Amino acid sequence: MTDTPLLKVSGVSKFYGSRIGCKDVSFDLWPGEVLAIVGESGSGKTTLLNCLSTRLMPTTGSVEYRMRDGNFRDLYHMSEAERRFLMRTDWGFVHQNPADGLRMTVSAGANVGERLMAVGDRHYGKIRETASDWLTRVEIGTDRIDDQPRAFSGGMRQRLQIARNLVTGPRLVFMDEPTGGLDVSVQARLLDLVRGLVNDLGLSAIVVTHDLAVARLLSHRMMVMKDGHVIEHGLTDRVLDDPREPYTQLLVSSILQV
Numbered sequence: 159m160t161d162t163p164l165l166k167v168s169g170v171s172k173f174y175g176s177r178i179g180c181k182d183v184s185f186d187l188w189p190g191e192v193l194a195i196v197g198e199s200g201s202g203k204t205t206l207l208n209c210l211s212t213r214l215m216p217t218t219g220s221v222e223y224r225m226r227d228g229n230f231r232d233l234y235h236m237s238e239a240e241r242r243f244l245m246r247t248d249w250g251f252v253h254q255n256p257a258d259g260l261r262m263t264v265s266a267g268a269n270v271g272e273r274l275m276a277v278g279d280r281h282y283g284k285i286r287e288t289a290s291d292w293l294t295r296v297e298i299g300t301d302r303i304d305d306q307p308r309a310f311s312g313g314m315r316q317r318l319q320i321a322r323n324l325v326t327g328p329r330l331v332f333m334d335e336p337t338g339g340l341d342v343s344v345q346a347r348l349l350d351l352v353r354g355l356v357n358d359l360g361l362s363a364i365v366v367t368h369d370l371a372v373a374r375l376l377s378h379r380m381m382v383m384k385d386g387h388v389i390e391h392g393l394t395d396r397v398l399d400d401p402r403e404p405y406t407q408l409l410v411s412s413i414l415q416v
Contacts, residue, residue, distance in 0.1 A: 162224060164189050164330060164362050165210070170219035172205050178386035179205035183219070185381065185391065189329070192356060192363045194377035194394065196370060196409070202386035203366045204334060210364060211251055211332045212241050223330075246276040250323030250331035254338040256315035260307045260322065266293060267303040269322045277326050292321040296351060313344035317351065324355060331356075333365040337372055349375050370410065374398055382406045 163186035172179035180202040187193055195203045208214035210221055212233050222230040226248070233241065245251065253259040260269050270289035271279075279285050290300045296317040298310075307315050316336065323331060336352065337345040353376055356363055365376055373380055373394060380397045382390040382405070390403045401407045 162189075162228075163187060164191075164224050166220075166222040166230065167210065168220050168222075170206070170209050170216045170221065172209055172214065173217045178202070180209065180383070180386045183381075183388055185388075187330075187362055187364065189362055190360045191379065192361075192365060192377045194365045194367060194373035194380045195383060196367055196373050196380060197383035198368060198409075201383040203368075203383050205386070206383070207332055207334055207364065207366045211249070212236075212245075213251075226329075246273065247326050248328050248330065250328045252316075252319055252323055252331060252333040252336050254335035256307070256312070256319040259319040260315060262308050263306060265304045265306055266298065266310070266318055269307065269318060270325050273322055273326050288325065289321075292325050293318075295355070296321045297347075311344075313340055313348060316340065316348055320352065320355070324359065324361075327359070329362060331361055331363045333363060333367075335367055336365065337367075337369065345372075352376060370398060382409065 165187040167186070168184050170183045171181045183206055185193070195206060197203050205214065209216040215234060221233045223233055223244070224230050251259065261272070267286060267289040270292050271285040274285050274288060286303070290303055293300055293303060298314055298317055298321070302310070307318055310318065337348055340348065349372060355361070356376070363376070365372070367373055377394045380392065380394040381388050382397065382403065384405050390397055390401065390406045397406060398410055401410050
């Protein structure tokens, strides 16, 4: 980790009329750090993730990102084209439903290759070779490179979505309930894979989950949200082993149905 954050979030709020999506959220994210945002359904965690990833414009606040040249840019003051380029190159976004993050009517290899073409790769042989290498890394047989994702299981689709996101060497990946809807055995394998890739690549990641086991396995630090507010924030092991807020204590003891 360097002594400069990758992301600086200051006073981010999102209101839907009189309803609070999230309110006054501030934190720094460091290179190589994984932050989990947890809370029950309706706590505001997905609204916050969408604001951080510029999929949603906040009502107030700023999010500054350290570009590869070392300068910070306020994401909301960038042009739409600049933001799109960032999403295609320096960032990844792993959706809960892999169909939202894949092109279902093109091959697995093309799904990965498209990201490479977005950063200027044009050599077909090299693109296919890199796509093949990434399929292997996410435990998809290279004999499936020409198959479409709709022929894949849910777990395979999620692994393909991860390969598509990581192939360009992003520095920051957003994950929205990455194991949601998968069988427990498939979840465990996927989490193992994600943890290995994040460590190997030195990625920063922001993971939204209602599953505290996912947060414990993947994250260094954790924010607990309730009714749009961050009510507890700290190192993951500390928050889970010694929760200070009554709501977090309920979450951890699984009294609340999350």
